[in-house]
Amino acid sequence: MNAIKYYLLTFIFLQILIPISVLGHEDSFAKMGVVSPKNEKIAPNFILETVTGEKISLKDFKGKAVLINFWATWCQPCKNELPSMQRIYEILGSEGVEVIAISIDRNKKERVEQYIKNYNLTFPILLDPSQKVRKDYFILGLPTSYLIGSDGKLKGFISGAREWDSNDSKEMFSTLMRLQ
Amino acid sequence: MKLFKFIFSAVLFILLSSSAATAYIGLCCAHCGGNMPLNIMGGGIPETHEYRFKISEMYMSMDGLRDGTDEKSTSDLGPSTAAGKFRGVPKSMDSYMTMLGGAYSFTDNFAAMIMGGYVRNTMSMTTTAGDYDMFSQGLTDTKLIGKYRFYHDDNLAPTKQLSVVGGLAVPTGRITIKNTNHPTKTMRGKLLPLGMQPGSGTWDPILGLTFQKSADPFWMGANFITTQRWGLNDQDYKKGSEYALDLYVMRQFNEKALASFQLNGKAWGDYSDEPKTGKENGDCHAMLNSTREWMTPLCDPTNYGGVNLHATVGMQFQPVPLHVAELNLSLPLYQNLNGPQLQSDFMLRLTYYLEVPTKKSRRYKGFSAPKQLGF
Numbered sequence: 088m089n090a091i092k093y094y095l096l097t098f099i100f101l102q103i104l105i106p107i108s109v110l111g112h113e114d115s116f117a118k119m120g121v122v123s124p125k126n127e128k129i130a131p132n133f134i135l136e137t138v139t140g141e142k143i144s145l146k147d148f149k150g151k152a153v154l155i156n157f158w159a160t161w162c163q164p165c166k167n168e169l170p171s172m173q174r175i176y177e178i179l180g181s182e183g184v185e186v187i188a189i190s191i192d193r194n195k196k197e198r199v200e201q202y203i204k205n206y207n208l209t210f211p212i213l214l215d216p217s218q219k220v221r222k223d224y225f226i227l228g229l230p231t232s233y234l235i236g237s238d239g240k241l242k243g244f245i246s247g248a249r250e251w252d253s254n255d256s257k258e259m260f261s262t263l264m265r266l267q
Numbered sequence: 268m269k270l271f272k273f274i275f276s277a278v279l280f281i282l283l284s285s286s287a288a289t290a291y292i293g294l295c296c297a298h299c300g301g302n303m304p305l306n307i308m309g310g311g312i313p314e315t316h317e318y319r320f321k322i323s324e325m326y327m328s329m330d331g332l333r334d335g336t337d338e339k340s341t342s343d344l345g346p347s348t349a350a351g352k353f354r355g356v357p358k359s360m361d362s363y364m365t366m367l368g369g370a371y372s373f374t375d376n377f378a379a380m381i382m383g384g385y386v387r388n389t390m391s392m393t394t395t396a397g398d399y400d401m402f403s404q405g406l407t408d409t410k411l412i413g414k415y416r417f418y419h420d421d422n423l424a425p426t427k428q429l430s431v432v433g434g435l436a437v438p439t440g441r442i443t444i445k446n447t448n449h450p451t452k453t454m455r456g457k458l459l460p461l462g463m464q465p466g467s468g469t470w471d472p473i474l475g476l477t478f479q480k481s482a483d484p485f486w487m488g489a490n491f492i493t494t495q496r497w498g499l500n501d502q503d504y505k506k507g508s509e510y511a512l513d514l515y516v517m518r519q520f521n522e523k524a525l526a527s528f529q530l531n532g533k534a535w536g537d538y539s540d541e542p543k544t545g546k547e548n549g550d551c552h553a554m555l556n557s558t559r560e561w562m563t564p565l566c567d568p569t570n571y572g573g574v575n576l577h578a579t580v581g582m583q584f585q586p587v588p589l590h591v592a593e594l595n596l597s598l599p600l601y602q603n604l605n606g607p608q609l610q611s612d613f614m615l616r617l618t619y620y621l622e623v624p625t626k627k628s629r630r631y632k633g634f635s636a637p638k639q640l641g642f
Binding site: 120122123125127128130161163191221224225227229231241244 | 426484519639
């Protein structure tokens with residue numbers, strides 16, 4: 088009888104807890120205008136070069152919460168959000184949040200390099216001159232960002248620029264780190 | 268003037284009704300690579316589901332006469348009552364034109380535009396009765412245009428695009444403006460010469476083809492457009508057809524500014540005849556007798572048309588998102604005119620361009636998350 092009571096209480100507790108956690112996740116994502124997936128899919132893998140020629144694969148970040156941002160040097164809103172991306176990387180980088188920005192500029196390595204220098208960017212900036220990765224991620228406007236969970240699955244889609252070091256953003260990353 | 272008021276009211280209405288749709292401008296263009304100088308017809312296509320309004324003020328100076336490629340002095344032509352001379356000869360003209368345009372993009376590939384203007388022409392004349400300024404003002408013809416992009420190599424950041432332009436010039440400009448300030452009283456109230464009339468009086472098809480290329484930080488392209496004049500107006504004449512080819516290159520040298528250089532070629536035909544009213548009353552003939560010689564070279568319908576090539580330098584600024592200003596200066600490089608007629612001296616144009624996103628615009632609602640990735 089006690090066992091039945093135990094399972095019943097556990098079941099009721101979970102029925103309350105699960106929606107709260109889901110609602111909490113939805114709330115922190117909604118504040119940042121994140122679109123959550125209907126079916127979580129593995130983020131398309133890629134191997135791209137940095138401006139120094141180092142090859143980086145998405146798989147290198149497995150187990151971490153990842154923000155992938157697509158940008159271009161000709162996109163003003165993209166440039167506006169780069170400093171806040173650097174700040175959130177400095178705040179949460181050590182806690183398991185990785186930031187990757189993929190430039191879709193065609194053969195503008197020097198200019199991307201200049202931006203890295205100007206904005207003192209220390210997170211990985213990758214080059215996609217052939218636009219292959221951009222197409223794999225169905226990028227139709229800039230800037231566009233994706234949130235990837237530590238399980239390597241896509242957890243969110245963000246269209247447009249954001250203040251990445253705002254309190255809402257920190258809450259969103261905190262939720263992302265908890266999501267499996 | 269009624270049409271002008273109507274267009275102004277319509278623009279105001281759209282601006283006010285769109286104000287609720289405070290644009291989320293933190294999103295870059297959906298199909299970048301389509302930047303064109305704003306003075307070229309069909310330039311400045313709005314983003315999808317967005318309006319754009321354009322107001323520009325143009326000043327055109329015409330100074331001196333030309334016949335073919337040769338410059339002519341006023342004294343070669345008159346003023347004189349002697350045979351082979353004209354009783355009135357133009358010396359120069361100042362033309363101010365205020366242009367209003369509106370456009371809306373229904374899809375990534377199709378936009379519709381409307382353009383109209385109000386012109387004020389002052390032509391300095393020397394006549395046997397003394398010098399005076401011939402003046403006309405009024406609405407120009409209104410252009411309704413559709414632009415369809417039928418080829419692009421990439422929707423987000425195309426490097427090559429091809430579009431066709433089709434439309435109609437609606438005869439909103441008058442063709443029967445009369446002389447009000449001729450030094451001879453009997454000439455007042457007579458029809459002004461053909462070139463001083465702001466309209467064509469005919470419904471004219473417009474056709475064009477645009478090629479645009481982008482190679483960051485450059486934009487370049489070619490725009491061909493023709494206005495065909497097939498029918499006669501109610502004064503039983505038609506203006507000559509017009510053909511324009513604009514080649515441009517633009518370079519972004521600053522986040523908020525870019526410079527442009529253009530070569531603007533134009534060929535246009537002469538008038539088919541003098542106006543019916545003029546023919547009946549002899550308005551443009553010596554002694555007001557239609558069997559006599561032309562009073563000024565402006566009256567002869569064959570003294571119009573020709574070929575010219577201008578070079579245009581320009582600067583475009585985007586001080587804040589959604590607002591663009593452009594300044595252009597055009598100078599003639601080559602002129603071969605069916606003359607004698609006034610030749611181009613220079614042209615200055617200032618344009619202000621306003622983008623108005625609607626709630627359907629991607630810049631308002633953002634892009635949709637891709638279904639292919641589970642969203």
